[in-house]
Amino acid sequence: MKTLSEWLLSSPFSLNLQSNEDIKLGVRQPKGVLVNLLTEDKFTENRALYDFAFRIYGEVKSKTLYPMNDSGKEFFFIFPKDLPKSLGFDLPGKSHYLCYLGSLLSVSLLNHSNKNPEIKNYLLNFENNFIDNFSSIKYEFFVGFLQKSISNKLSKNYLQEEKISININDINFSPFDLNKSQSIHDSMCITRSFVNMPPNILNPQSYEDFLDFIIENEKKFFEEKAEIHMEVMSYEALKEQDCGLICAVGQGSLIKPRLVKLTYQPRNSSKKLPKISLVGKGITFDSGGYDIKPSSGMRIMKKDMGGSASAFGIFLSCLKLELPVHLTCWLPLAENMISGNAMRPGDVYRAKNGLQIEIDNTDAEGRLVLADALTLAIQESPDWLIDLATLTGAARVSLGTMVDSLFGNHKFTTELLYRSGIETGDWVWNIPIPADYESYLDSNISDLANSGSSGFAGSITAALFLQKFIGNTQWNHIDTYMWCDKPTFLWSEGSGATGKCVRLVTRAIEEYILNL
Structure with a gap:
């Protein structure tokens, strides 16, 4: 290709x-x-x-x-x-x-x-x-x-x-050392490549095509060792499945949204495999919708699909390392654009899990596509659910560009990710999720609004919103940036796309498997 x-x-x-x-x-x-x-x-x-x-x-x-x-x-x-x-x-x-x-x-x-x-x-x-x-x-x-x-x-x-x-x-x-170096590096390169692509090259349709091409190549290479599958839910299929939030975000674009599902597990495993699900936000361009971003804020919004690129990089890394895990990767892909068909502030849409969501801010679209994808993910009863998203500016205000915000409902996996961050240098910092802040998401006409009304605790209210869609599943949410504003640590010259979270989460999954 x-x-x-x-x-x-x-x-x-x-x-x-x-x-x-x-x-x-x-x-x-x-x-x-x-x-x-x-x-x-x-x-x-x-x-x-x-x-x-x-x-x-x-x-x-x-x-x-x-x-x-x-x-x-x-x-x-x-x-x-x-x-x-x-x-x-x-x-x-x-x-x-x-x-x-x-x-x-x-x-x-x-x-x-x-x-x-x-x-x-x-x-x-x-x-x-x-x-x-x-x-x-x-x-x-x-x-x-x-x-x-x-x-x-x-x-x-x-x-x-x-x-x-x-x-x-x-x-x-040893050959093992170099193979592992190359496998993780190659996976990070794919992540960085997708984040680096301009929005006229990477859109929901071309993203699907690129993913399909890569997966087909991996299937040929690992055909005897692993079962690898890719499924795509089209815009029409999403509507039939009542995924109203993904559809709402992407309906304003000429290129309609879709949901890609990837699965991997090694063949002929002699023991029960842990089930881990990844969910990555895939907004290939975010104009902000009718709550339009200023030009300065829109300039690098090609990176708003960074969570999906990171999730896919983690998926590839685990596959290439042949980890003993049943791994599923859900990638909701959409463009958040302005048109006569675009969602508006004040609209109400029904989520896959039945909740009615009022649109307080069209620029809080990432949590909407994640919500329906999370609902589908938990239907398969994963042992651990991890979502990754370039979700809030509030996370950058609190922790800057080098440290990602980490949220979770389980002490073991949250500490595992934090320790993996320290070990790899791919840093995350655990942020609390106080239930009292849920009131910021209150709506007068629906179950909840998609954005907080106060302007306070923006990354926390986003995590609280996502928590409404995970049931009792062991879950972590990483609010990442996927961009380097200066040449720091691993990343190359000047600003640009990073491979954040690939090493972090791959290492955490390896440790999770060892602790079973």
Whole structure:
């Protein structure tokens, strides 16, 4: 599918596992460069080995690539002692630290490659025992490495002619490590690609087509290992199923809404699998409706489908890692547009679960599409239900752009997500859901309004609204941003799409399975 391939983000690097002998042979190749990776302690201990860099630069710092000699074939890079930034009182987890180190090396090698385009092979030589100290999470190093190298600019991805080979010694990493790095990275790339797409490329119809293309490819690859299915409920089918809220949000657009359902489970599992459901908000463009956004607020509303992209990235990650889980992913897709058919403030619509909802604000549309999708999800009795959405500006006012708001009705899963955030650096912060705030959603003519009347606690009243549609299911809601306003941590140059929540929720699902 040409349009999809044109917009898929990718790293300029490719990872290759090689034997120690092949690494030595590669250094002797014309386009091969050896990079020695050191800790600060090891560098200090063997300082005399690096006199060439001192003579040229005067001083040597961490986080920078330096030549070992004048051959142009051997360099060294020092990993810093300092940890990445922390959230609150908790120190960064080891996964966060490894991703951070990988991202630092990525920046240096990318800069070196841009200045020396003839170099196509970097051979990495890790300090003895350093990477082995991280045991089962070594793969995180190359997740950070690959993610940091991505550009959100279409030309830089589409015009990539030849990948830069990153050759890794099989003494340090196993095929399993690299496969896990690549699987999580690829899933995050799909998430970032969708969020990055402009709204004239990504709409409910093309989104469905892109998802179908990706799923068909995954089905071919995992045909013998997993059962993977994709179903689509059209606008007409949604009306027949009484999903009045999804229909209301999307009825103003020429491209009608739909609901995509994805399922995955491994074949021939010998034990009962936990059932986990993901729900992701998929508003491919949000004008705000008749409660129209100002131009500044509308400018990046292509990202309002970020929750669905994140949910799909998590789904892909779990599939590629072949996790033992029955996983369902619900993606309500719609555009919130203005027309003679669009919903209006004061309209009342019937939700799938029977509640009558008064439209207080047409720009509070995300919770409407989520509500019907949540109702369908709980009909299958999942053990854990997680929804992800770029839902409220209030969440950004309270926590900014780097920390997502986390809500939940169960202590274990909420703490699991918080701890996974600390471990991975994909941060969430637990927000309370006081029942007294439900009164903000009161309506004079229906069961409840879709937006709070007071202007206070906007992210909380949104979570309270969603809670009306989950029954007694174990549930978590993540109010995310999916956008980077400056180059921080994993994300690439400048502002743009992120892969938020993919590592966070994938890690939490892995831990959830282990705790059963």
